[in-house]
Amino acid sequence: MATINREKYEAVIGLEIHTHLLTKSKMFCGCSTEFGGVPNDHTCPICTAMPGALPVLNQHVIEIAVRAGLAAHCEVAPYSIFDRKSYFYPDLPKGYQISQYGTPVCKGGYIDLPPDKNGAPHRVRLVRIHLEEDAGKNIHEGGHSLVDLNRSGVPLLEIVSEPDIRSGAEAAAYVQEMRAILRYIDASDGRMEEGSLRCDCNVSVRPRGHKEFGVKTEIKNLNSFRFVEKAIEYEIDRQIDILESGGKITQETHLWDPVREVTRAMRSKEYANDYRYFPEPDLPPLIVPPDLVEAIRGEMPELPADRRARYIREFGLTPYEADVLTAEREVSDYFEATLSGLKNRKTAANWVMTEVLRIVRESGKSLAEAVPAPTEVGALLIMIEDLKISLNAAKTAFATMVKSGKSAEGTVAELGLAQVSDEGAIAEAIDRILAAETEKVNEYRAGRDKLFGFFVGQAMKAMGGKANPKVINDLLRKKLSG
Amino acid sequence: MSSGLNRLTIAEASARLHRREFSALELTRACLARIEAVEPQLNAFITVSEKEANEQAVEADRRIAAGDAPALCGIPLGIKDIYNTCGVRTTCASRILENFISPYDATAIAKLRADGAVFVGKANMDEFAMGSSTENSAFGPTKNPYDLERVSGGSSGGSAAAVAAHQCLGALGTDTGGSIREPASFCGVVGIKPTYSRVSRFGVIAYASSLDQVGPFTKSVRDAAIMLRTLAGIDRLDSTCSARPVPDYEKALRGEVKGLRVGVPKEYFIDGMAPEVESAVRAALKQYQALGASVHEISLPHASYAIAAYYLIATAEASANLARYDGIRYGLRVDAEDHNSLYDLTRALGFGTEVKRRIMLGTFALSAGYYDAYYLKAQKVRTLIRRDFENAFETCDVIATPVAPTTAFKIGEKMDDPLTMYLSDIFTISVNLAGLPGMSIPCGYDSNGLPIGMQLIGPPFSEEMILRAGDAYERSGAFTRREPAI
Numbered sequence: 001m002a003t004i005n006r007e008k009y010e011a012v013i014g015l016e017i018h019t020h021l022l023t024k025s026k027m028f029c030g031c032s033t034e035f036g037g038v039p040n041d042h043t044c045p046i047c048t049a050m051p052g053a054l055p056v057l058n059q060h061v062i063e064i065a066v067r068a069g070l071a072a073h074c075e076v077a078p079y080s081i082f083d084r085k086s087y088f089y090p091d092l093p094k095g096y097q098i099s100q101y102g103t104p105v106c107k108g109g110y111i112d113l114p115p116d117k118n119g120a121p122h123r124v125r126l127v128r129i130h131l132e133e134d135a136g137k138n139i140h141e142g143g144h145s146l147v148d149l150n151r152s153g154v155p156l157l158e159i160v161s162e163p164d165i166r167s168g169a170e171a172a173a174y175v176q177e178m179r180a181i182l183r184y185i186d187a188s189d190g191r192m193e194e195g196s197l198r199c200d201c202n203v204s205v206r207p208r209g210h211k212e213f214g215v216k217t218e219i220k221n222l223n224s225f226r227f228v229e230k231a232i233e234y235e236i237d238r239q240i241d242i243l244e245s246g247g248k249i250t251q252e253t254h255l256w257d258p259v260r261e262v263t264r265a266m267r268s269k270e271y272a273n274d275y276r277y278f279p280e281p282d283l284p285p286l287i288v289p290p291d292l293v294e295a296i297r298g299e300m301p302e303l304p305a306d307r308r309a310r311y312i313r314e315f316g317l318t319p320y321e322a323d324v325l326t327a328e329r330e331v332s333d334y335f336e337a338t339l340s341g342l343k344n345r346k347t348a349a350n351w352v353m354t355e356v357l358r359i360v361r362e363s364g365k366s367l368a369e370a371v372p373a374p375t376e377v378g379a380l381l382i383m384i385e386d387l388k389i390s391l392n393a394a395k396t397a398f399a400t401m402v403k404s405g406k407s408a409e410g411t412v413a414e415l416g417l418a419q420v421s422d423e424g425a426i427a428e429a430i431d432r433i434l435a436a437e438t439e440k441v442n443e444y445r446a447g448r449d450k451l452f453g454f455f456v457g458q459a460m461k462a463m464g465g466k467a468n469p470k471v472i473n474d475l476l477r478k479k480l481s482g
Numbered sequence: 483m484s485s486g487l488n489r490l491t492i493a494e495a496s497a498r499l500h501r502r503e504f505s506a507l508e509l510t511r512a513c514l515a516r517i518e519a520v521e522p523q524l525n526a527f528i529t530v531s532e533k534e535a536n537e538q539a540v541e542a543d544r545r546i547a548a549g550d551a552p553a554l555c556g557i558p559l560g561i562k563d564i565y566n567t568c569g570v571r572t573t574c575a576s577r578i579l580e581n582f583i584s585p586y587d588a589t590a591i592a593k594l595r596a597d598g599a600v601f602v603g604k605a606n607m608d609e610f611a612m613g614s615s616t617e618n619s620a621f622g623p624t625k626n627p628y629d630l631e632r633v634s635g636g637s638s639g640g641s642a643a644a645v646a647a648h649q650c651l652g653a654l655g656t657d658t659g660g661s662i663r664e665p666a667s668f669c670g671v672v673g674i675k676p677t678y679s680r681v682s683r684f685g686v687i688a689y690a691s692s693l694d695q696v697g698p699f700t701k702s703v704r705d706a707a708i709m710l711r712t713l714a715g716i717d718r719l720d721s722t723c724s725a726r727p728v729p730d731y732e733k734a735l736r737g738e739v740k741g742l743r744v745g746v747p748k749e750y751f752i753d754g755m756a757p758e759v760e761s762a763v764r765a766a767l768k769q770y771q772a773l774g775a776s777v778h779e780i781s782l783p784h785a786s787y788a789i790a791a792y793y794l795i796a797t798a799e800a801s802a803n804l805a806r807y808d809g810i811r812y813g814l815r816v817d818a819e820d821h822n823s824l825y826d827l828t829r830a831l832g833f834g835t836e837v838k839r840r841i842m843l844g845t846f847a848l849s850a851g852y853y854d855a856y857y858l859k860a861q862k863v864r865t866l867i868r869r870d871f872e873n874a875f876e877t878c879d880v881i882a883t884p885v886a887p888t889t890a891f892k893i894g895e896k897m898d899d900p901l902t903m904y905l906s907d908i909f910t911i912s913v914n915l916a917g918l919p920g921m922s923i924p925c926g927y928d929s930n931g932l933p934i935g936m937q938l939i940g941p942p943f944s945e946e947m948i949l950r951a952g953d954a955y956e957r958s959g960a961f962t963r964r965e966p967a968i
Binding site for chain 2: 045048049050051052053054055056057084086088089090093094095096145147274276277278281282283284
């Protein structure tokens with residue numbers, strides 16, 4: 001692609017996020033929603049669309065949809081209906097998908113993204129959130145096509161944003177924030193690599209300053225933040241390139257090729273459908289009474305944006321620290337569980353961001369599996385704060401605890417890491433050093449202040465590295481000036 | 483001993499089974515013998531489940547001997563081949579499901595099974611319940627027991643004919659636009675379509691989901707009450723099914739209709755109605771007056787739009803309901819190069835002409851740009867029709883009409899003219915659109931000896947009332963049943 005003058009153009013991007021909901025059973029039958037499993041093991045007459053089978057709505061789905069609506073500041077519809085969306089595909093057993101077309105369960109709303117590098121806040125408005133069921137999966141192998149219906153009927157939320165996004169990076173930030181929200185409210189496990197959260201991006205470009213939208217293309221089924229960003233950036237460049245060389249954008253659907261890092265247009269046959277939506281006669285209207293909404297509102301957990309603000313306001317963390325710590329609810333909950341009895345929240349924040357997350361990253365395990373319980377880390381942090389151990393000693397103890405799973409106190413004792421604060425022992429050591437180094441003592445007293453560090457080092461060495469540095473400092477100062 | 487047992491009503495047979503005058507196995511064998519004797523001419527069944535029926539009968543005898551068995555225990559029934567029956571094939575009279583054996587029972591079947599009923603076989607029908615004569619069956623038409631040259635009605639023609647011809651004591655049908663009432667009328671038996679949502683639709687192969695309803699065919703109104711008592715009631719597998727408690731319908735049959743206000747819609751006595759049908763229904767109305775009921779003329783002003791609205795709504799729903807027959811998971815599959823050709827060939831070969839016609843009609847009605855003019859407009863008409871009935875029931879308790887404009891017509895007579903065929907349901911279709919209960923009871927015969935039916939329509943959940951009205955007429959002796967020729 002030729003060098004492109006991107007300054008002349010502005011991209012306009014809207015996203016549709018699809019996420020599986022964290023329910024034990026499927027949307028309209030009792031089958032398990034567990035990922036994987038032997039193909040077609042999690043199926044029954046309903047989710048395989050046997051003749052005569054009827055759907056019955058899983059009530060848990062309603063609760064999750066309301067939570068999502070409240071988290072995204074939507075208007076929750078007291079009355080909505082399900083529609084049938086008809087198309088033929090081997091992984092769609094009924095020949096229609098039960099979805100919501102005219103009346104989504106949530107309307108409007110917005111989410112606020114964390115401020116970008118320049119500190120600018122960004123609000124992305126939503127068009128709607130609606131409920132629908134997932135299809136199965138076609139598997140092509142050895143010249144055959146096989147159908148696995150384990151995923152057929154798993155509940156999905158589709159979250160449609162307004163075209164408020166202007167770049168691939170913003171789009172990725174939006175997906176990241178929405179994913180965090182969905183995980184905070186236990187709506188989704190957010191596992192993009194398993195396809196439980198994926199998104200479609202609508203992308204168009206227009207000359208900067210123009211009001212009208214350009215012709216858009218849709219990139220389907222992106223399942224990582226990185227793909228979202230790259231695919232959109234690629235698509236923006238592609239569109240600008242076409243316009244700059246006098247061409248026209250065709251409204252079409254694209255797929256992202258993650259290997260070649262390009263988008264390619266699907267054949268029109270692959271998506272040209274008249275879905276013939278009409279109200280699903282097998283399901284009564286979805287009624288969400290106001291008192292249910294209020295009950296759910298009363299039980300809403302704190303959301304990532306609120307936590308971020310609280311960390312900055314109450315703990316004195318930087319926006320960056322607050323961001324890192326709140327991105328995953330698991331990490332944020334862990335961080336908060338280390339705080340009990342601790343005065344300096346910043347120490348805990350640093351510890352979690354560096355030590356804890358490093359171990360998690362290196363081990364490839366989940367947080368809960370990779371590191372000791374947060375209360376043990378908290379105990380370690382309190383020992384640092386009380387000057388019972390040094391920072392380095394704490395790191396040594398932590399590394400041991402990760403392997404042994406033993407308590408902070410036990411580990412510190414076992415490894416003999418506790419600092420000596422006994423003034424008598426330290427004073428004795430200092431007296432010995434000062435007696436042996438009379439020449440340096442005189443130099444110091446004559447004004448060579450730098451020698452103070454030398455004495456501290458000698459004292460610490462004499463104490464085997466375990467002496468409380470504050471006590472050493474205080475005593476040295478007293479004796480040298482005396 | 484067992485000869486003639488199959489001619490009993492359910493009420494009679496049940497009482498005598500419980501008195502141990504004969505066994506359920508003897509009763510079942512009598513029905514199976516009758517099936518064997520007349521099936522070659524009648525073709526009321528697609529599948530006869532002799533082995534299973536005998537096993538069920540043996541089990542029923544065990545329960546009866548143990549005491550406390552329900553009324554339907556040991557009663558041989560025919561099941562329209564639209565009900566999923568675990569282990570016995572369910573074809574819906576279609577090539578596309580010709581060899582389909584369901585892994586599960588419909589709720590109606592499970593309830594009858596729990597009562598100990600015996601299923602003698604799967605009754606013939608119009609393919610996917612689309613038709614008014616059972617001529618659209620992939621397994622050939624069911625003949626009328628009163629005249630083998632004539633149709634049995636449809637779509638539940640096999641069930642109606644089987645009961646009329648004493649192949650079973652009762653049968654299950656389904657009614658989307660008249661599919662129980664019209665064949666009941668043509669075959670001279672009782673057929674009731676309950677209020678929409680009164681009986682679970684789970685496991686009933688869907689034609690038009692917002693209109694389909696389960697109901698029984700019987701030889702008497704009392705028998706219909708006995709069967710409906712078992713069938714009705716909440717089902718957690720059908721979210722459109724009503725949670726309303728189920729009354730004991732049999733107890734409602736007090737035999738009197740004094741003070742009952744019978745409404746007669748003026749719009750229903752149309753040109754083209756057979757004079758003998760009209761006079762038979764008018765005579766029945768006189769009988770009601772003689773029994774102390776009053777007869778009033780009422781108006782259902784939007785009646786003439788019912789057929790048009792029905793053929794948009796029903797076909798729209800059907801176009802989606804029948805999309806699942808794609809050759810991928812079960813049923814007929816014609817292999818092809820790619821999945822689109824597989825669909826084309828499978829559905830081209832698997833579906834009959836009328837089914838294809840309705841799928842296309844429904845697909846068109848829902849297409850982008852046509853939805854508002856067709857489907858949405860039809861739904862508005864449906865609301866007007868429902869209001870017509872609500873208004874009418876301000877001034878009457880029950881509405882009486884003919885079931886169909888004519889008696890059973892000749893096989894082949896209307897096959898080339900679908901619109902004329904659709905008119906067979908002109909008096910029954912509005913009842914489905916309004917979701918009301920409607921019952922067909924025999925009220926006479928024409929000069930060819932063909933049965934004529936009267937329809938009784940009530941407000942939602944008034945099954946007790948219409949059963950009581952039908953029973954009172956039946957008991958009054960104004961009508962004497964004639965046995966069919968077969």
